[in-house]
Amino acid sequence: MSIDYEQKIPNNVDLAGDKTLQRALEHWQPEFLNWWGDMGPEGSGAFDVYLRTAISVDPGGWANFGHVKMPDYRWGIFLNPAIPDRKISFGAHKGEPVWQEVPGEYRSNLRRIIVTQGDTEPASVEQQRHLGLTCPSLYDLRNLFQVNVEEGRHLWAMVYLLHRYFGRDGREEAEALLERRSGDADNPRILGAFNERTPDWLSFFMFTYFTDRDGKFQLAALAESAFDPLARTTKFMHTEEAHHMFVGESGVARIIQRTCEVMAQNKVDDPARVRSLGVIDLPTMQRYVNFHSSVTLDLFGSDVSSNAATFYTTGLKGRFEEARITDDHVLLDQSYPVFEPVAGALVTREAPALNALNERLRDDFVKDSVAGIARWNRIIQKAGIDFQLAVPHKAFHRQIGPLAGLKVSPEGRVLSEAQWSGHVGQWLPTTEDRAFVGSLMGRVVEPGKFVNWIAPPAAGINKQPVNFEYVRFN
Ligand SMILES: [Fe+2]
Numbered sequence: 001m002s003i004d005y006e007q008k009i010p011n012n013v014d015l016a017g018d019k020t021l022q023r024a025l026e027h028w029q030p031e032f033l034n035w036w037g038d039m040g041p042e043g044s045g046a047f048d049v050y051l052r053t054a055i056s057v058d059p060g061g062w063a064n065f066g067h068v069k070m071p072d073y074r075w076g077i078f079l080n081p082a083i084p085d086r087k088i089s090f091g092a093h094k095g096e097p098v099w100q101e102v103p104g105e106y107r108s109n110l111r112r113i114i115v116t117q118g119d120t121e122p123a124s125v126e127q128q129r130h131l132g133l134t135c136p137s138l139y140d141l142r143n144l145f146q147v148n149v150e151e152g153r154h155l156w157a158m159v160y161l162l163h164r165y166f167g168r169d170g171r172e173e174a175e176a177l178l179e180r181r182s183g184d185a186d187n188p189r190i191l192g193a194f195n196e197r198t199p200d201w202l203s204f205f206m207f208t209y210f211t212d213r214d215g216k217f218q219l220a221a222l223a224e225s226a227f228d229p230l231a232r233t234t235k236f237m238h239t240e241e242a243h244h245m246f247v248g249e250s251g252v253a254r255i256i257q258r259t260c261e262v263m264a265q266n267k268v269d270d271p272a273r274v275r276s277l278g279v280i281d282l283p284t285m286q287r288y289v290n291f292h293s294s295v296t297l298d299l300f301g302s303d304v305s306s307n308a309a310t311f312y313t314t315g316l317k318g319r320f321e322e323a324r325i326t327d328d329h330v331l332l333d334q335s336y337p338v339f340e341p342v343a344g345a346l347v348t349r350e351a352p353a354l355n356a357l358n359e360r361l362r363d364d365f366v367k368d369s370v371a372g373i374a375r376w377n378r379i380i381q382k383a384g385i386d387f388q389l390a391v392p393h394k395a396f397h398r399q400i401g402p403l404a405g406l407k408v409s410p411e412g413r414v415l416s417e418a419q420w421s422g423h424v425g426q427w428l429p430t431t432e433d434r435a436f437v438g439s440l441m442g443r444v445v446e447p448g449k450f451v452n453w454i455a456p457p458a459a460g461i462n463k464q465p466v467n468f469e470y471v472r473f474n
């Protein structure tokens with residue numbers, strides 16, 4: 001499954017064997033590059049960036065690192081190898097062969113799933129486009145750019161499916177993916193979290209920790225799809241996502257590390273005094289966790305959803321690690337617990353398992369996101385500081401689903417409006433918090449140097465030293 005880099009569009013799908021498709025994608029390519037020029041990392045076109053490029057979809061395929069100008073990055077179309085005789089593993093078509101073409105009756109739902117996933121990819125690049133101007137180090141700048149080019153490639157992955165399998169409306173959707181803009185009042189990105197700003201590096205690390213992890217779970221569910229080309233492309237995207245979450249987890253860990261060092265050296269724990277030493281206090285970190293965690297939980301959709309049931313039953317979208325689950329994979333007679341507001345209180349009730357699949361994926365996500373927080377807490381504990389970070393209750397600060405109407409504390413207590421507004425400043429980043437974090441942002445680009453509020457990483461990228469010239473500005 002090696003990738004043909006001789007072609008204008010690198011690919012492992014024999015693009016040259018389908019001239020019409022090749023021409024259509026070669027027409028979309030310059031439009032993508034225009035979008036990258038307009039909305040990609042600001043002012044970065046001439047930088048040489050130490051990036052990894054996939055040379056094959058085999059496990060060793062990431063071995064290729066080198067300095068590249070981002071507009072010359074070899075974005076292309078890479079699908080995991082087909083599994084011979086793969087069968088549909090869930091839903092009404094369970095046991096039948098997977099589909100190589102789109103069944104007519106599922107066409108519009110599949111297109112909608114692909115467009116919704118595809119829309120998040122350029123959105124995150126747009127959200128992060130100013131961050132390079134305030135990078136805490138060359139190492140971090142390189143990681144930002146790596147995430148950005150790979151989100152660009154994820155867009156390619158979805159656009160390939162639209163062009164190859166959805167004819168004219170697929171091509172129109174591919175154009176629209178380059179026209180919507182994150183945060184634009186008239187033509188916003190499809191999902192809420194992708195219209196939020198990512199104004200500073202703490203937000204960026206939280207975003208890659210929480211929101212890229214939503215990506216991991218969505219891609220894992222799509223990798224189960226009965227539509228084999230979608231399953232194969234999302235499998236490969238999934239391997240790229242791991243690095244994004246690493247950037248988030250290690251970025252937050254290094255900020256915590258630095259804060260704890262400064263707190264211990266100066267024997268201070270009052271947040272105002274911690275701030276006066278130029279590092280981010282732990283309660284502010286908690287408020288950012290609360291914000292990014294809750295905004296990301298909304299991305300999984302409504303707790304009880306007939307669409308989720310339809311997508312599963314028709315074989316379009318499975319569950320996280322479907323093959324490892326020991327049940328009938330049809331779910332007709334099963335139930336799953338969801339929260340329901342009853343007379344101002346949170347009550348757990350059993351919903352039909354099919355309708356609660358968004359909630360189930362959200363729970364899988366929560367389990368996964370808790371592990372990294374425990375690792376962050378070990379850093380705080382090691383420094384001898386009495387503070388613990390925690391993810392907020394699932395019902396906290398929700399904007400989607402039946403919980404949206406409720407005010408719930410991070411511990412899960414249902415509150416009155418007055419109680420909520422009296423405390424919200426302790427639970428979500430305030431204007432002052434954001435201004436403070438913003439005031440710390442400054443550009444550090446000398447190799448091996450790091451801004452005051454973040455510790456250096458334990459190791460460099462691809463076994464390079466930490467003081468490697470990860471980005472050359474020319
Ligand atoms: Fe992505």
Ligand SMILES: [Fe+2]
Nearest residue numbers: 212215241244
């Ligand atoms: Fe990502």
